[in-house]
Amino acid sequence: MSKIRENMPRTLRELLADVTVSFGTKTAFREKKDGVYQDVSYARFGEEVKALSLMLEGHFAPGDRVVLLGKNSYRWVLSFMALTVLGVIPVPVDAAVRPKDLAAIAAEAEIEGILYDAELRGKRRVLTGVTAICFDKYPYLLAEGKHKMNAADYNLHDFEADTDDLAALFFTPGTTGSPKGVMLSHRNLLASIGNICQMIDLDGEDVFLSVLPLSHTYECVCGFLLPLYHGATVAFGEGLAHLLRNMREIHPTFMVTIPFIAEALYRKCWQKIERGGRETRVRRFIAVSDPVRPLSVRQAMKERLLATDRAFFGGALRRLLVLGEPMDAAVQKGLRQLGVFTMQGYGMTECAALAAMDRDDSYRDGSAGLAFPDTMLDIYNAQPDGSGEIRYKGDNVMLGYLGDPARTEKALDGGWYYTGDIGRIDKDGFLFILGRRQNCIETAGHRLICPEFLERMLCQSPFVKEAVVVGTLNPETKDSEPAAMILPDLDYTVEVLGENCTEEELEKAIDEWIAELNGELDLYQQISFYVLCEQPFPKDGAGRVRRAEMAKVFQRLMSQSKKEM
Numbered sequence: 178m179s180k181i182r183e184n185m186p187r188t189l190r191e192l193l194a195d196v197t198v199s200f201g202t203k204t205a206f207r208e209k210k211d212g213v214y215q216d217v218s219y220a221r222f223g224e225e226v227k228a229l230s231l232m233l234e235g236h237f238a239p240g241d242r243v244v245l246l247g248k249n250s251y252r253w254v255l256s257f258m259a260l261t262v263l264g265v266i267p268v269p270v271d272a273a274v275r276p277k278d279l280a281a282i283a284a285e286a287e288i289e290g291i292l293y294d295a296e297l298r299g300k301r302r303v304l305t306g307v308t309a310i311c312f313d314k315y316p317y318l319l320a321e322g323k324h325k326m327n328a329a330d331y332n333l334h335d336f337e338a339d340t341d342d343l344a345a346l347f348f349t350p351g352t353t354g355s356p357k358g359v360m361l362s363h364r365n366l367l368a369s370i371g372n373i374c375q376m377i378d379l380d381g382e383d384v385f386l387s388v389l390p391l392s393h394t395y396e397c398v399c400g401f402l403l404p405l406y407h408g409a410t411v412a413f414g415e416g417l418a419h420l421l422r423n424m425r426e427i428h429p430t431f432m433v434t435i436p437f438i439a440e441a442l443y444r445k446c447w448q449k450i451e452r453g454g455r456e457t458r459v460r461r462f463i464a465v466s467d468p469v470r471p472l473s474v475r476q477a478m479k480e481r482l483l484a485t486d487r488a489f490f491g492g493a494l495r496r497l498l499v500l501g502e503p504m505d506a507a508v509q510k511g512l513r514q515l516g517v518f519t520m521q522g523y524g525m526t527e528c529a530a531l532a533a534m535d536r537d538d539s540y541r542d543g544s545a546g547l548a549f550p551d552t553m554l555d556i557y558n559a560q561p562d563g564s565g566e567i568r569y570k571g572d573n574v575m576l577g578y579l580g581d582p583a584r585t586e587k588a589l590d591g592g593w594y595y596t597g598d599i600g601r602i603d604k605d606g607f608l609f610i611l612g613r614r615q616n617c618i619e620t621a622g623h624r625l626i627c628p629e630f631l632e633r634m635l636c637q638s639p640f641v642k643e644a645v646v647v648g649t650l651n652p653e654t655k656d657s658e659p660a661a662m663i664l665p666d667l668d669y670t671v672e673v674l675g676e677n678c679t680e681e682e683l684e685k686a687i688d689e690w691i692a693e694l695n696g697e698l699d700l701y702q703q704i705s706f707y708v709l710c711e712q713p714f715p716k717d718g719a720g721r722v723r724r725a726e727m728a729k730v731f732q733r734l735m736s737q738s739k740k741e742m
Contacts, residue, residue, distance in 0.1 A: 185371055187340040188363040189261045192406060197223025200408035203381065207412035207427065208251045214412065214426060217251055222258075228322025229259040229315065236308045239264030239336050242286045242346060243308075246279070246301065247294030248272045249387045249413045252312040254401055256292045257391075261344065264336040268346045269392035272296075276303045278356070282348050283307070285358055285579065340364045346579060347394055349526045358579030359526045361394070368572035369398050369529040370406050372549035376536045377496070377520065378473075379431070381408035384493070386429035388414045388438070395500045398530040400433040421445075424491035431496045436504035439497055439519065443508045446489045446515065459486055463514045472518065472537055479516030487516055498522055498534070503610050503633065506543030521545050523608055527594055529573040533608050544607035545600075556602055557595065560624060562699070564601040566614055568593040599627050616724060618648035620701050621656045628724075631659055631704065638690040639673075640683065642666040645714055645722055647731050651705065661707040662731055663687065664714065684709070 186192040196205075200219040207214045237243060243260055245267045247253045260267045268286050270279060272294065280303045283291075290308035293301045301309060310318075338344070344363040348356050373379075385404045389396040404411050412427040414420060417438070450459050462482040469475040476495055480487065487494070497512060497519045504521060512519040522534035523545035533554055534546040548554035552571030559565035574594045577585035588595055599611045612627030619625055628646035635644035643664040648657045665683055674682050687707070695703040708731070715723045715730075 186367060188338045188342075189258070189344055189366065189402075190337065192367065192402070193223060193226060193258055193262065196405055196408060200381065203408055204410045205405070206251050206254065207384075207410060209413070209415060209426075219408065222255070224323070224326075225255055225319055226258045226262060228319045228326060229255060230262040231322045231325055232318040233259055233265070233310075234263060236310070237263060237265045237289055240266065241289040242266045242268050244268045244270050244279075244283060244286070244288050244291040244293070244304070245392070246270045246272065246274070246291060246297050247312060248296070248416075249391050249396070250294070250312075251413065252294070252315055253391055254411075255315070256312075257345075257397075257401075260292075264338055264342075266343055266346050268348070269397065270348065271390050271392045273390075274300065276300045279303055282356060282358075285356065286346055286348075338363060340367075341576075343576060345397075347392075347397075347526050349393075357581070357584070360576040360579055361526075361529050362576050365529040365573045365575060366398060366402060369531055370403050372531065372552070372571070372573065373399065373403055373534070374406075375550050376534055376547075378537055379403070379407050379409065383407065383409040383430045384427060385409060385411045385431045385433075386414055386423060386427050386491075387411055387433075388417070388420065389433055389435065394526045394530040395524070396433055399498060399500070404431075421489075424494070425488075426491075428491045428493040430493050431498070432494065433498045433500065435501040436499055436508075439499050439504055439512065440508045442490065443512050443515075446486065447511075449489055450486055455486065459483065459515075466516075467514060476516060476518065479514075483516055490515075490517060496520065500524060500531075502629075503543065503545065505637075509542045523567075523600075523610060525596065527575045527588065527596075528569060528571070529575070531573070532567075532569040532571070532596075541603075541605070541607045544603075544609050546608060547606050548608070553593075554602070554608065556600065557593075559601075562601070564599055564611055564625070564627075567596045567598045567600045567608070567610075569596060570594065599625060618646075618657050618659055620658075622701070624701055626657075626659055626702055628659065631661070631698075631702070634694055635661060635663065635691075635704075638687070639669045640665055640686050640690065643710075643714055645724075645727055646704070647724075647727055649705070649731075658705045659702065660731070661691075661704050662710050662714070662727070663707050664710045664712075680709070 186195055197219050202218050202220060204216045205219040205222045206217040243265055245256050257267050268288060270282060279300055283304050288307055291301055291304055292310050295311050295313045340363050342362060343360050344366055345361050347359045347361065349359055350356060383404065385400055387396060387400050391397050391401060401411060414423045450456055466475055466478045466482055469478055494517050497517055499519060500522050509519045520535035520540065522531050524531035533548050536547060539547060549571065554569050556565040557568045570593050597614045599614055599617060601609050612629030616628055617625040618628060631646045632644045635641050641663055645662045646659045649660045651658050670678060670683055691704055715726050
């Protein structure tokens, strides 16, 4: 496992002071300028954080809240740490935020200012009466700050936060769609770093490619603060459209990502292998290397045998940390067979990113991993099948929700954080996520059916492109039962059944799949009927199905085409 320093920093300011001295000339960040990646050392980062904080000191006071709005960049991390040094509370906001949502967040947080990317100038204009500083001014501010630092009377304020003080304020959509301001302390953020270090082996030679938004705790903690703690390098990607090119340029060893990206990378890699006629050879190399233990030896063998194919990932990628929602277990195993050790984790902003994850020496495909040492993870009010609400206890659990003591009290009860997610824990301690409590279909016997779980199973058929499961009332039993809306994969259907295939032939293929699926489910979980859809389902900005709209869609489709099982 990664080594945790004997004296773990108590605050982010202590972390910054530690790493800038310990890692000095090592490369902390890489960012593309004029088409070429350029390096920033730890020493330069520390100096420029001080210079910027000196210039911001005249605008903000300890305890002020300041929005940080921008895409992943060196200036973003520079801003985050400069505010932290001042005792100012960063309020990271996604660059894709809608102006009206930005205004709502700013009002809720009672901000004093905003630091922003020039490209987002239009959105920033919705905020009035606050100090606004554009990233484009940083060259001047840094030059002036360094000049002041060299003056004989230079003295940056001596503010130092306590470990339990508020360190950052992250806004995340609530389970009902209303925004929640999640208050995270220095202890919360640093506890998450310490937790991860006890699960996986990282070192200063690792290169992280930053892809997910830094405004979310997943990337901020796991893709920025974690590598900073280890003296590793963070390279900023240019967006998903340029991901493969950036991987070839950076040769990352580690990436934090979501299932959609991981699954797309795996699929495209195998397409390239098949086009090159290497499928048989690659599968033979996989069969030879898979049994090798320990992980480090197996990894070295795969890197040697599969070097040609691993070039697709930049040639050096050895780890993916997949967060956000459960990923396809077959893809997780497939990536690991190619020498990309793919770990799943479970977490949320309220737990400073993570509450569980796979270990280097203990993992289970399809699960969200194990609880961290010195934390508690269990299932509350479990049903007969062992499923129930996931709750968690650890030093990384938030201080609470901003300005909402009632919601805080409900979520934090008896020292536990009640996640609102439904899951189960197997006999070996591995956590499996089934779905959200608010989305569950509840039967007359008070059993909960997780639609997300059934949807993932439905989508294992290549004939099914998308699926949404809703509850419907059985007129005979007067009980709720699951029904499905299915968007078929027409490309696959044509490829397998032919261009002249009929709807009846497609329905027969789906009938057979659902019959097989129902054979594996308890009676109360079995899908009673389905309707075929022609259009993709409505989704929010994060790609989640708008379930509140699906009842109307379901009723309309059911009246048009109902297929009894």
